[in-house]
Amino acid sequence: MKLYELCGADRAVCFSPFVWRVRLALAHKGLAYEAVPTRFRDKDAYAPSGSRTVPVLHDGDAWVGDSWAIAQYLEDTYPDRPSLFGGAPGRGMARFVARFADRVVVRGLFPMIAVDVAAALDDADAAYFRNSREAALGRTLEQAAEDRAAARDALQARLAPLAATLKDQPFVCGDEPAHGDYLLAGPFAWAHLVSPFDPLAGDAVLCDWRARMFALFDDLIGGARRAV
C-alpha cells in the first residue's frame, strides 16, 4: 500500500491536513504503507487515481483519491480491523464532523498559517502556492498573518461546540478516538508542523485534546518532523 503525500522543501516534513487524516486512519487500522512524498507540481505521480491532489492511496489495483473516500475505502475493505466509524450512524455523523472541520477549522486556520506554509515549501512550490492562495485570500500571505490574533479569537469562538464536547469526554468519539477525532486533528497537525503560531492558545480544553491526539500511535503527530 502506498500513500501519496505532500512534502515541504524538506521531504521529511509531511504537513497536509488531509494527508494526516489518512495517516491517522491507517494507524487506527494498523495498516502498514509506504509513504510517497510529492510536491504540489508532482501531480503526474498519482495520475491513475484521477485526483489532482493528495492524499492518494494506491492499494493493489485500487487507486483512491480524496481523504473522505480513502477513509470509506479503508473501512469497507478492511472490516476486520478496528472500525473508524462504529456503524452507520457514526459514519453519517463523521461526514458532518468532516464538513465542520473543513469549513470551520481548515478555513479558519488557513489565513493564520499560510505564510508559514509558503516558508516550508521549496521555491517552485512556494511560488505556485503564493500566487494561487493570495488570489483566493484577496491579500498577501503576510497581510493575512498580521491579523492572526483576531482570527484565532474568531476560530476559538466557532469551536465552542467542540470545546463543550471535550469538557465531557476525552475524545470527539467518546472514551476512545476514532475517525471523528482524526478529521479534526489533521488540521491541527498541519498548523503545528509548519507554524510557530498556536491557534488554540488559551483554550485549555482544546489544547488538552490536541495533546492527546498528538500523542496517539506512539507520538505519531507529536514526533513528526516540523518545518519550524
Added chain:
Amino acid sequence: MKLYELCGADRAVCFSPFVWRVRLALAHKGLAYEAVPTRFRDKDAYAPSGSRTVPVLHDGDAWVGDSWAIAQYLEDTYPDRPSLFGGAPGRGMARFVARFADRVVVRGLFPMIAVDVAAALDDADAAYFRNSREAALGRTLEQAAEDRAAARDALQARLAPLAATLKDQPFVCGDEPAHGDYLLAGPFAWAHLVSPFDPLAGDAVLCDWRARMFALFDDLIGGARRAV
C-alpha cells in the same frame, strides 16, 4: 412511562426543542408513554427528578431529567430497541452534534422566535418568560424580532457544514435518521410550532431535510398542534 413536557396556553401545543428530542428518541425506539404537559411554573410536578426544567422522564422507579441524559438512559435501558447512536463512536459524535445544535441552532433561533414563544404561553408563563429572556437578550423580544432577517442569514451561514453534509446524504446519521438528526430537528420543531417566521427560507437543502424530519413517525412533528 411518563414524559413531562412544556405546553403553551393551549395545552396541546408542545414546543420545547429539548422535549422534541426526547419525543423523537422515544418514537425511534418504539416506546409508548404518557405525555404530561406542564407550564414553566409547574416545576413541582417533576421535583423527584431533581431537575428544574423539562423534559423529565419517569420510567418505573427512574426519574431522569435533561434531554441528553434521557437519550443515554433510553439507549442503555432498552438496548434491544433500534439504536439511537449505533455504538460508541456514534454516541461520542452525537455529543458534538448536540453541542452544535445547542450553541449554534438553539441560540441562533432564539432571538428570532422569542416573541412568538411569549405569544404562545399563558399569561403567567408569558410574564416570567418575557422578564427572564429580555434580561438575557439585553433588549425586548420585539426588538430581537425586528432583526430576524439578518439573524437568519447569520444562522444559515453557520449551518453551512450541516447543509454540505445533507447534500451528500439524506440524514445527518446517513441513509437513515438517528439521534444526531433528532438533536437538530428539535430546535426546528420548536420554531415551526410557535412562529410564522421560517429560519431556513432560501436554503433548499436544509428545508428538504427538515421536511423529511417532520414527516417521520407518521408526521409526528408535521402533524403536531401549532400555536400559529
